[in-house]
Amino acid sequence: MNAFYEHHKDNIRFDYRCFDRILLHAAIQPFQQEQRAVGFFWTYRQIYPVSRQVLRDIATQYHNWAKNRSQKWGVAIQEDPPGRRDDFVDRYFRRAQPDQVVAIIKAREPATIMTAIGKDDRWHLELKRRWVEQYNFYVQDSRWGQMFVRVCPYFPFSARVCLNQHYWLALRMQERGIRFQQCANAFLQCSDPETLQKLADSLTADDLLTCAQKWLTHFTPFFTAEERKHAGVQHRLFFAQVEYCDNLIFRRRAA
Structure with a gap:
């Protein structure tokens, strides 16, 4: 036990350890190679070559889908607010129902997108880093509670x-x-700290994957069920940032 805990242990009501913020980067791995993107469009969409206009149309379709979904959900698409986004959206979570999209924020942020270089019928694809408008969907997930998914509307739909x-x-x-x-x-109070710690330790990779894949599939409607099954176009997840906290809850203010 560390010296800080030993010094203050008489004033500590309970303690627990758990993950806090878990930020996952999501990418469709086959499309990190331009040639495989060309193969997908030819095999599943009968499109060749993949021109700049093809990619523009895909982005336009996504913007239209987001607008239509926002109207159906009764959730306005809002511009990036000043200050912390978490503080801004907090009010929308207060009466949220399970698996409800409570807020959508559209903001310019960096993303890796597919670009088409060429003219007429001669085009090749290149991945480029660009500042583009992206959609942040704030969701009250039935298993995870408050969360958000950021999706780039430009192919190949990188996400977080x-x-x-x-x-x-x-x-x-x-x-x-x-x-x-x-x-x-x-957690400032808990009637069963021992079970709290056991629950914290029970988290598995499947818990993260199940939730993330559910919403990534929902927020990337470009792909059909057949393509998801046979073309390997599911997002793969990578840890971008993980916070692990050691919480000490005091009975009273320590000197």
Whole structure:
């Protein structure tokens, strides 16, 4: 046990460790090679060559889809707000239902997109880093609680998924009837700290994958079910940032 804990242990009500913010980068791996993107368009869409206009049309389709979905969900697409986005969207989560999209923010951010170089009927594809408008979908997931998915509307639809185990733990404790008080990224009170720690330790990679793939599939409607099954166009996930916290909850303010 470290010296800090030993010094303050008489004032510590309980402690627990868990993941906090988990940021996942999502990419469709076959399309990180331009030649395989060309092969996909020819095999599954009978499109060749893949021109600049083809790629523009794909992005336009996504913008139109996002606009139509926002109207169906009754969730306006909002411009990037000043300050922290988490603070801005917090009010939209207060009455959220399971698996509900509560807010959409459109903002210019860097992404890797496919570009077409050439003219007439002679084109080749290149991946480039560009600042483009992207969509941040804020969701109340039925298993993970508050989360967001950022999707680039430009092919090949790079994305990010942000999860937080504190929200996941809150739902697991509710299922078990454990009383707790949550304040942002910490539990200030818990009627069963031992079970809280066991739940925190029970998180698996499948928990992350199941949630992320569900929403990535939902937010990238460009691909058909047949293409997802046979063309390997599912997003693969990579850790971009992981925060692991060691929480000490004091009985009173320590000197």
